[in-house]
Amino acid sequence: MTDDPEDLTLERIGRLAGVSRSTVSRVLNDHRHVRPEVRARVEAVIDQTGYLPNQAARALVSNRTGLIGLVMPTDADELFGDPYYSALVHGIHEGCADSGSVFAIFPVDAPRDQTVVLPTLVAQGFVDGVIVTAGPRSDRLIGALRDRRKRMVVVGHPADDDGLVRVDVENRAGSAAAVEHLVGLGRRRIGFIGPPTDFVFGAERLAGYRDGLASGGRRVDDRLVRLDEPTAEGGFRAAEALLAWHPDGVHVATDTMAEGALRAFAHHDVRVPEEVAVVGFDGLPGGSLSQQLLTTVVQPVAEVGRTAVRLLGDDHVDARVVALPTTLRIGATCGSGLAGRST
């Protein structure tokens, strides 16, 4: 009857082991001051009954659930195939494993989940903290979580970053390094292709492009700056438009756009890197073949995830930003000394 596993409680384990519930609790939570014989006896009972403490009771009294959530806005679910999310999830998962937390991904469908999922995520006694990626679809969500003073770390840079704890990468410095590399290769007419500036990372990378030109002694020529949607198609269009101004180098703000740009150059028989050198940004694992060959600014996405978990564990109260450095990875598209081939 009462052998039903559902009925196991601290009290019952204690009775079976001949101790009080406190002693069992001490064994479970690894407190000192438990005699080794007693500990062994209790552990034996726990093992053979398969007892596991009730998580809700534990959470109620300790005010911690040990759960960390990644909120994933998913109007469409292409996100699921996005290598950025894949790498980020990987990093967060590692971070949670290190800190002994349980990690869960919460897909949130904005209109629909407003009534049940969001209130639950915000409430006490459910998740200890949430990680949210910046982006147009997350703005309202981030606002709501901040208003509720929910423990939250934002990955990336939302338009309204007031009072947020954030993890980001050094977008500006990364793009500056990319452009300085192009300058160092002797390129004189260096263009920029990126998303509209309401993508904050795009604006930052554009600023880095200008920094790089300035520090390399090149003049900024805004006709060499082309903004379009952050897709391969957008990159294709921007690159075609740019060709009229005869660039000999381009920094493209995302590898996805760079893929489109490379297609455009190939389509117009412009050789890469001989006639135009290309440096992208992102360097995600598992990109397409042309992304593998790309010279690009690599952002450490998995480390961003690990860092987000760490910040969530800190007893932060203030807004804080951690910006992780990027690294330039040399590929075939800026051909320093290698025999360049058209991609």
Next chain:
Amino acid sequence: MTDDPEDLTLERIGRLAGVSRSTVSRVLNDHRHVRPEVRARVEAVIDQTGYLPNQAARALVSNRTGLIGLVMPTDADELFGDPYYSALVHGIHEGCADSGSVFAIFPVDAPRDQTVVLPTLVAQGFVDGVIVTAGPRSDRLIGALRDRRKRMVVVGHPADDDGLVRVDVENRAGSAAAVEHLVGLGRRRIGFIGPPTDFVFGAERLAGYRDGLASGGRRVDDRLVRLDEPTAEGGFRAAEALLAWHPDGVHVATDTMAEGALRAFAHHDVRVPEEVAVVGFDGLPGGSLSQQLLTTVVQPVAEVGRTAVRLLGDDHVDARVVALPTTLRIGATCGSGLAGRST
């Protein structure tokens, strides 16, 4: 001081609204027998304080958390890009929205998460139920959850299906229909390409292939059956091996393998569908181009997800299997009357 949102409790909301905690609880849980004026007064206080009930306390007393988890074994995380998981997640998410549950995906890294994540998932007071997909990586997990009598629904067919509540698709009937279609087109030497039979769905689809031959009055010739890894490369190899026996039709047990098979036929200048008609299995949204063109047995993955949620909600005690029907989708690779073109 006590205006800290963290300090909000039923008791406090009640005091602010001039009622008892029970009345507030009744308003929150939509019980009858609350006077409209009182309800309005309580709701006003809830709104303006932003009160949300503590989920842990609620779970402790009601023994339900409202959380449903999909356990995702992820030694590598290619799963993340897998269109099957994408469609399944979509369906589960819908099912949870309908039932008012919160849905979370739990990535589980077998060796590492054994100590923290699995015990937590199994414990009371955390998730109400879990959904697990069958597959070599899930076998131990499924065993552990079953031993703990955890509410669980398995998607697919694990080798050991004893005592499980499962949702599956009609693999055998689907493959039989595929082969009958090929027979109906007048094909006489119909082959089969599939994964090794320790993939249970592969064994079922192979059985369906034999059913289809039998009901179509064709003899089974085991030289026309080729098993290899369930990848495009495996399909390529199997198709090459099969060519020696001059098939005029092939049923391939997964669209991914079919993609490889089509490449093999193209490579050997065997025209599809003129010389060989091909029928796949899966029909996942967002497959590659050649998968889009494929004639294939479509499994209703999203509905599988919705069904899994429904079964989880039922007060099932017994093992039970729900098998959802598949549909044959005619594409270019078995060219009935269309001018066929090599793919």
Next chain:
DNA sequence: GAATTGTGAGCGCTCACAATT
């Protein structure tokens, strides 16, 4: 008497403190 409200108990833990060795 039916509709409406409040009181008491208890869910299964953790923690402070008291009591024991």
Next chain:
DNA sequence: GAATTGTGAGCGCTCACAATT
């Protein structure tokens, strides 16, 4: 007196029942 154990209280809810209109 230090190490070890047990007792009491309480976390914030929901539910049964009693008390009120």
